[in-house]
Amino acid sequence: MTNRIPVRSTALGYPRIGSRRELKRALEAHWSGRLDAEGLERAAAAVRAEMLDDLAVLDSVPTGCFSFYDHVLDAAFAVDAVAPRHRRDGDLASYFAAARGDASAAPLEMTKWFDTNYHYLVPEIGLATVFAARPEKAVAEFREARERGLDARPVLVGPVSLLLLAKPADGSPEGFRPLDRLGDLVEAYAELLTELGRAGAGLIQLDEPALCGDRSPEELEAVAGAYRRLVGVAEILVAGGYGPFGESLPVLLDAGVEGIALDLVRGRSDLDALETLNVSRETFVLAGVVDGRNIWRTDLAAAAADVERVKAVTDRVGVASSSSLLHVPVDLAAETELPAALVERLSFARQKLAEITALADPDGPREPRPAAPDSWRDDAVRARLAGLPEDADRRAPYAERRAAQAERVPLPPLPTTTIGSFPQTAELRKARAAHRQGLMIDADYHSRMRAEVAAVIAEQEKLGLDVLVHGEPERNDMVQYFAEQLTGFATTAAGWVQSYGSRCVRPPILYGDVARTAPITVAWTSYAQSLTDKPVKGMLTGPVTILAWSFVRDDQPLADTADQVALALRDEVADLEAAGTAIIQVDEPALRELLPVRAAGRAAYAAWATRSFRIATAGVRPDTAIHTHLCYSEFGDVIDAIAALDADVTSIEASRSKMEVLADLDRASYNSAEFRSAVGPGVWDIHSPRVPDAAEMAAALRLAVAALGPGRVWANPDCGLKTRRYEEVVPSLEGLVEAARTVRSEIA
Ligand code: MET
Numbered sequence: 172m173t174n175r176i177p178v179r180s181t182a183l184g185y186p187r188i189g190s191r192r193e194l195k196r197a198l199e200a201h202w203s204g205r206l207d208a209e210g211l212e213r214a215a216a217a218v219r220a221e222m223l224d225d226l227a228v229l230d231s232v233p234t235g236c237f238s239f240y241d242h243v244l245d246a247a248f249a250v251d252a253v254a255p256r257h258r259r260d261g262d263l264a265s266y267f268a269a270a271r272g273d274a275s276a277a278p279l280e281m282t283k284w285f286d287t288n289y290h291y292l293v294p295e296i297g298l299a300t301v302f303a304a305r306p307e308k309a310v311a312e313f314r315e316a317r318e319r320g321l322d323a324r325p326v327l328v329g330p331v332s333l334l335l336l337a338k339p340a341d342g343s344p345e346g347f348r349p350l351d352r353l354g355d356l357v358e359a360y361a362e363l364l365t366e367l368g369r370a371g372a373g374l375i376q377l378d379e380p381a382l383c384g385d386r387s388p389e390e391l392e393a394v395a396g397a398y399r400r401l402v403g404v405a406e407i408l409v410a411g412g413y414g415p416f417g418e419s420l421p422v423l424l425d426a427g428v429e430g431i432a433l434d435l436v437r438g439r440s441d442l443d444a445l446e447t448l449n450v451s452r453e454t455f456v457l458a459g460v461v462d463g464r465n466i467w468r469t470d471l472a473a474a475a476a477d478v479e480r481v482k483a484v485t486d487r488v489g490v491a492s493s494s495s496l497l498h499v500p501v502d503l504a505a506e507t508e509l510p511a512a513l514v515e516r517l518s519f520a521r522q523k524l525a526e527i528t529a530l531a532d533p534d535g536p537r538e539p540r541p542a543a544p545d546s547w548r549d550d551a552v553r554a555r556l557a558g559l560p561e562d563a564d565r566r567a568p569y570a571e572r573r574a575a576q577a578e579r580v581p582l583p584p585l586p587t588t589t590i591g592s593f594p595q596t597a598e599l600r601k602a603r604a605a606h607r608q609g610l611m612i613d614a615d616y617h618s619r620m621r622a623e624v625a626a627v628i629a630e631q632e633k634l635g636l637d638v639l640v641h642g643e644p645e646r647n648d649m650v651q652y653f654a655e656q657l658t659g660f661a662t663t664a665a666g667w668v669q670s671y672g673s674r675c676v677r678p679p680i681l682y683g684d685v686a687r688t689a690p691i692t693v694a695w696t697s698y699a700q701s702l703t704d705k706p707v708k709g710m711l712t713g714p715v716t717i718l719a720w721s722f723v724r725d726d727q728p729l730a731d732t733a734d735q736v737a738l739a740l741r742d743e744v745a746d747l748e749a750a751g752t753a754i755i756q757v758d759e760p761a762l763r764e765l766l767p768v769r770a771a772g773r774a775a776y777a778a779w780a781t782r783s784f785r786i787a788t789a790g791v792r793p794d795t796a797i798h799t800h801l802c803y804s805e806f807g808d809v810i811d812a813i814a815a816l817d818a819d820v821t822s823i824e825a826s827r828s829k830m831e832v833l834a835d836l837d838r839a840s841y842n843s844a845e846f847r848s849a850v851g852p853g854v855w856d857i858h859s860p861r862v863p864d865a866a867e868m869a870a871a872l873r874l875a876v877a878a879l880g881p882g883r884v885w886a887n888p889d890c891g892l893k894t895r896r897y898e899e900v901v902p903s904l905e906g907l908v909e910a911a912r913t914v915r916s917e918i919a
């Protein structure tokens with residue numbers, strides 16, 4: 172080990188889509204054939220140059236965090252772990268084939284990155300995967316930074332996380348786990364590190380976020396072996412970034428890594444552990460005190476105190492972000508419309524770099540974060556929540572509800588419905604843009620949207636669906652739409668955050684107490700209902716999803732914030748019911764996303780998350796049906812929580828995962844004698860342009876009937892139809908109605 176302090180200030184990673192989403196535009200132009208590979212590379216170089224301009228204020232500059240699509244895919248390509256079906260002429264073509272698929276090959280699966288709304292591509296690793304170092308990207312980006320005279324630090328996803336995030340390649344033998352290939356993979360990493368060293372790299376950062384999850388003794392053994400091998404090759408900084416390293420911390424330190432980057436925002440228990448571990452004063456620790464996941468200004472006094480605690484343990488301490496800054500927008504300066512009191516309390520990526528350098532400067536500012544202004548507080552909401560009866564989240568027993576609902580809205584077995592949205596056509600988006608820019612007056616915009624609702628109702632009547640929707644044409648986004656109409660929320664002009672590939676989202680900012688000032692959706696639902704005798708579902712977004720897809724205040728527990736959102740929704744639900752709506756769907760697609768990475772936090776999460784949903788929904792009469800919808804797979808972990816939502820009908824993603832969810836449902840309280848609620852396992856994968864035929868949807872419905880019993884199955888797609896085109900929607904729904912009729916006649 173060296174005695175120098177290698178890093179005083181750094182970030183673990185940085186937004187890479189361009190401050191004005193330049194890379195998004197270049198990628199989409201390239202994919203549509205309007206920009207050649209050279210043009211794309213020019214745009215990418217400009218984005219990297221902008222990143223380096225920003226990062227230059229740090230004394231150690233992370234490199235290699237640029238990506239054409241995804242950093243996990245970059246790591247797979249850096250060790251040549253490319254599935255045979257994705258190999259094309261040229262690396263870039265192979266890379267995009269893996270990321271997006273093409274006519275001859277399905278893409279890699281995409282899934283959520285820890286408890287974030289970022290999606291990574293899942294590498295496929297098998298016994299036949301041949302690892303080989305492909306250091307070109309890492310070396311080139313390192314050199315780009317060095318040529319500017321910066322002290323550059325290459326960053327790569329580490330080998331253990333790469334394998335833990337991977338899935339077994341098709342055809343792998345029973346029991347094979349990608350981690351079984353760690354020994355071979357580590358040799359490829361050793362070569363990557365060697366090549367980076369040859370190019371002049373000193374410290375190299377390996378991201379091991381998977382070590383922020385629960386790891387078995389066997390996995391820890393593997394971690395120890397891998398790092399003992401790699402520390403001989405380079406000076407390695409291991410970063411996590413999504414919680415505490417916990418049991419992995421002593422393993423990494425024992426393996427002799429040069430340094431460790433701790434997440435002192437979400438992984439504060441590592442700080443306590445560090446104090447008891449008896450580490451050498453030579454240990455190099457990066458104190459991740461600037462939150463990489465949220466947009467609040469850092470409390471510099473509190474952060475400096477944490478840095479001091481680390482300094483009491485070791486002599487080599489640097490200041491860093493808690494995770495990559497990938498999860499926050501680039502620049503607060505782009506927001507000119509936000510209220511001053513909010514701006515003063517915010518910090519986006521560029522502002523966070525300034526906070527990091529300030530904290531690294533012994534004479535830098537140390538002011539605490541200013542307290543929230545009184546105007547952000549709503550005592551009425553607080554009083555109402557405090558006075559909420561203990562049983563405000565409880566409804567009548569399911570059996571009683573079921574009978575009352577069947578009487579109020581008689582439906583055939585296997586009722587057909589959709590999830591809410593109908594296609595957001597180019598024309599609708601144009602109208603919305605014109606309205607936003609002030610080029611279309613409110614009245615014209617509303618009549619345009621009402622005409623769309625009427626068309627969507629007419630289409631559904633023609634198709635013969637049983638439970639209709641208004642189609643959500645008026646909603647720009649299922650969270651932002653509600654955020655715009657609730658107090659305590661702000662929306663940004665340019666606060667884009669990468670969600671996957673070229674896709675970015677603009678999460679609203681939930682800064683204060685939340686309340687509803689007027690009904691939000693009632694007029695739309697009532698109008699739709701006035702056009703048809705069939706029941707029209709009311710359509711709301713649930714409290715957990717609203718939180719998950721926003722930047723949320725961090726000055727009180729998430730549970731309290733969720734309850735405030737729930738109360739606002741409870742009023743909306745009550746107004747829908749008063750307007751005569753018999754079925755109200757409250758979507759919770761993000762229920763799985765906020766599930767804590769470690770098992771220890773999960774029960775508490777499930778308790779508050781499901782209670783907030785029930786607060787939102789339990790105010791209704793027994794004869795009003797509450798539906799919910801979830802659409803990202805891996806339900807196994809949250810199946811009991813889904814049951815605890817106590818919805819009357821749950822529609823759920825099932826077709827991509829080949830109805831596997833039915834097995835999970837079988838284990839859940841769904842099957843308990845007192846709670847046998849209905850389920851709509853999606854029989855049409857709306858994430859693909861493919862039109863399924865009636866026979867295949869009927870086969871899926873038969874599986875569902877066999878698993879759940881005929882009285883409990885609904886027929887519906889996997890998710891809303893907003894991203895699809897009518898050319899796909901109409902024939903698919905025709906097939907769905909036909910499939911339901913076929914299976915209905917079989918069980919009659
Ligand atoms: C991501 S879940 C989407 C649910 C919403 N009701 C829709 O149909 O679009």
Ligand SMILES: [Zn+2]
Nearest residue numbers: 760802890891
């Ligand atoms: Zn969905």
